[in-house]
Amino acid sequence: MVYQIRNSIRRNGQNFERVGAKLLGLMNKPLIFFTAVLLSVGMLSAPTASAKSIVYGTQDEPQTLDPHAANLAVTNRLLSNVYEGLVERDKDFKLTPWLATSWTQPDASTWRFKLRPNVKFHDGSTFSADDVVFSVQRALHPLSQQKISLQGVDSARKVDDLTVDFVMREPNPVLPNHLTQLRIMSRAWAVKNKAETPQNYKDAEDTFASRNANGTGPFMVKDRQPDVRTVLVAHPNWWNKNSPERGNVTEVTLRPIKSSPTRIAALISNEVQFVNDPQPQDVPRMRSSPGVKITEGQEARVQFLAFDQHRDELLYSNVKGKNPWKDVRVRQAVAHAIDAEAIRTKVMRNLAVLTGTIIAPGDQGFFKDADKRLPYDPERAKKLLAEAGYPNGFSVTLDCGDNKPAPDICQAIAPMLAKVGINTTPNVMPTGTFFPKLQKFDTSFYLLSWTTPTSDALYTLQSLLRTQVPNASGGDNNFGRYSNKTLDSLIDRFRVETDLKKRDALIGEALTLINREMSIVTLHRPIIPWAMRANVNAILPPNAVPYFFRFNVK
Numbered sequence: 001m002v003y004q005i006r007n008s009i010r011r012n013g014q015n016f017e018r019v020g021a022k023l024l025g026l027m028n029k030p031l032i033f034f035t036a037v038l039l040s041v042g043m044l045s046a047p048t049a050s051a052k053s054i055v056y057g058t059q060d061e062p063q064t065l066d067p068h069a070a071n072l073a074v075t076n077r078l079l080s081n082v083y084e085g086l087v088e089r090d091k092d093f094k095l096t097p098w099l100a101t102s103w104t105q106p107d108a109s110t111w112r113f114k115l116r117p118n119v120k121f122h123d124g125s126t127f128s129a130d131d132v133v134f135s136v137q138r139a140l141h142p143l144s145q146q147k148i149s150l151q152g153v154d155s156a157r158k159v160d161d162l163t164v165d166f167v168m169r170e171p172n173p174v175l176p177n178h179l180t181q182l183r184i185m186s187r188a189w190a191v192k193n194k195a196e197t198p199q200n201y202k203d204a205e206d207t208f209a210s211r212n213a214n215g216t217g218p219f220m221v222k223d224r225q226p227d228v229r230t231v232l233v234a235h236p237n238w239w240n241k242n243s244p245e246r247g248n249v250t251e252v253t254l255r256p257i258k259s260s261p262t263r264i265a266a267l268i269s270n271e272v273q274f275v276n277d278p279q280p281q282d283v284p285r286m287r288s289s290p291g292v293k294i295t296e297g298q299e300a301r302v303q304f305l306a307f308d309q310h311r312d313e314l315l316y317s318n319v320k321g322k323n324p325w326k327d328v329r330v331r332q333a334v335a336h337a338i339d340a341e342a343i344r345t346k347v348m349r350n351l352a353v354l355t356g357t358i359i360a361p362g363d364q365g366f367f368k369d370a371d372k373r374l375p376y377d378p379e380r381a382k383k384l385l386a387e388a389g390y391p392n393g394f395s396v397t398l399d400c401g402d403n404k405p406a407p408d409i410c411q412a413i414a415p416m417l418a419k420v421g422i423n424t425t426p427n428v429m430p431t432g433t434f435f436p437k438l439q440k441f442d443t444s445f446y447l448l449s450w451t452t453p454t455s456d457a458l459y460t461l462q463s464l465l466r467t468q469v470p471n472a473s474g475g476d477n478n479f480g481r482y483s484n485k486t487l488d489s490l491i492d493r494f495r496v497e498t499d500l501k502k503r504d505a506l507i508g509e510a511l512t513l514i515n516r517e518m519s520i521v522t523l524h525r526p527i528i529p530w531a532m533r534a535n536v537n538a539i540l541p542p543n544a545v546p547y548f549f550r551f552n553v554k
Contacts, residue, residue: 052250054536054553056546057263057272060403061230061256063432065221066209067183068138069199071145071463071476072435073301073451073544074403076181077276078254080545081232082122083183083215086113086132087176091245091550093455093541095176099127099184099216103176111166111175112159120237121186122213122220129158134187136166143198145476148463149181149454151495173498174364177454189214202439218549219252230254232548240549247537247552260404267292267531273553274538275531276546279404280349286531297540298353299528300360301451303409305338305398305521306464307331308444310481316397316427316444319390325445325480329388331518335374336381337420338413340523347408352524357511358450358460360525362542365457365494365507370515373522381420393421399446400426401434409523410447438479446479449526453543457507458495465519466491482519 062075067083086100097103100113119127136156139146152172157165172178190196195209213221218240219232234250235241255272257263260279266272268289278286278294286292307325308314314323324330344352356373359366385393400410410426417424424445429437438446452460467483468475474491475481487510494506514520528544535554538546 052248054273055253057255057257057275064210065213066199068144068146069201077545081219081548082213082217084217085180085182087179091539109168113164115162119216119239128161129164131187132164133158135184143200149178151178171496171498174456177456186214247550249548249551252548273533278531280351283529291534293534295530295540299526299544300542301449302358303449303523306480308480314444318395327388329384333381333384335521336377338416339376343412347412351527354524355522359457363452363455365504367508367511370511378420395423396445397425397427399443400428401431402428403431461491
């Protein structure tokens with residue numbers, strides 16, 4: 001019977017659900033009993049993994065392998081191991097040359113990149129300037145969600161096989177920071193497989209590039225079974241395989257396991273060796289579990305609430321003929337109604353830092369004076385609602401993805417808002433449904449989290465809060481379609497400002513305006529725990545991407 005259960009688990013990552021709850025229940029038993037049970041079912045643990053292989057358990061998996069289609073954290077975590085940029089970040093998260101060896105600015109409208117020679121794609125073809133030019137063109141395509149990585153770039157021009165000029169339509173003094181997010185794709189491979197344009201992720205288009213990958217990165221996609229597993233194997237001809245940062249992991253199997261208790265049970269039983277998203281309430285248990293260790297780090301990600309401030313009447317509310325979110329007093333009421341400290345301590349179990357601004361302290365342009373929250377004050381919230389014409393409140397639906405802890409945060413927020421009269425119904429859905437829904441603006445109120453991968457405020461403010469610009473990078477992720485001409489002007493000004501001191505001052509003005517207008521309601525920045533077997537060593541960077549080439553297994 002146990003043998004059958006174990007084989008079922010291995011066949012499908014989601015079948016861990018069948019035994020996870022039972023294993024977790026055993027965790028509350030005396031340690032001797034728990035150990036004896038594990039030995040007796042030894043059985044639930046996989047054969048000892050090779051010193052160079054790990055199984056990675058995570059609640060979500062990427063819905064696409066196309067490097068330019070979707071700008072989502074879950075996608076970026078995997079693809080950062082497969083595709084590479086001209087510029088990357090080292091183990092200390094400092095900017096470092098990668099597929100480019102150096103860069104200069106020959107004139108005000110040009111950045112010149114010297115490319116690394118003898119780099120091979122996974123299919124054995126040689127990386128060259130043609131691939132960079134093609135990748136720039138593809139990432140600038142209207143269907144791409146990675147246009148923000150090319151802020152200010154008009155086009156790329158081949159100088160020779162190992163030299164590329166980026167022709168700028170406007171200045172960008174921090175372009176190398178942004179290029180960490182531009183993943184280079186093989187032109188010949190894309191043409192051969194009719195993948196010259198990015199996948200239409202919003203409409204769930206199926207393409208060759210959404211199911212297959214061919215990068216220059218340290219790992220290749222060996223096997224891809226959506227919702228079951230994705231297997232990565234080491235790229236034998238990786239240009240950087242002799243780097244002192246290179247660990248000894250040569251195979252990674254990603255298994256999506258939706259249930260948090262089941263992921264933890266799988267880690268404890270050694271079915272998986274690494275979990276990137278344990279839930280805060282489970283961390284104390286894992287700390288006391290033999291053979292398991294926790295690594296924590298402050299993530300440069302902000303959890304926030306956003307509103308449909310575009311429609312004259314909300315899609316999912318009982319208010320007819322007008323949109324309450326257009327009144328700043330109503331948005332302020334939401335901020336005053338939410339006890340963010342209670343969410344931090346009870347939902348996040350202290351694994352978060354409260355924030356009043358949308359970027360993190362390590363980001364270029366962070367302005368301490370803007371990092372201020374409106375105090376928790378339900379009575380003030382009620383007064384603001386009455387002043388705005390809603391003395392009896394109103395009802396609204398709050399859209400949330402099902403990636404933990406988002407559902408728990410939404411469930412905590414709903415009664416807080418109800419207390420002041422905003423009757424909120426959480427609508428929790430799979431992330432594969434949630435993001436396309438937002439991209440179609442099919443929402444009235446939503447919870448989202450956001451990382452600034454470029455460590456520069458422009459990436460976030462232009463993407464989340466600038467008025468949408470068709471076929472351009474402005475407002476790509478502004479799903480509530482917030483629009484403020486003054487904020488747009490500030491963003492447009494610091495976008496091209498080459499004096500970094502003046503640029504930071506403009507960013508400070510923008511962040512102050514966002515707080516004053518309560519364009520969004522920020523909650524906290526998570527402290528991320530990674531859980532792993534004791535013999536696994538991993539570096540947790542601020543962007544929380546597991547760079548598996550830096551992992552070591554003893």
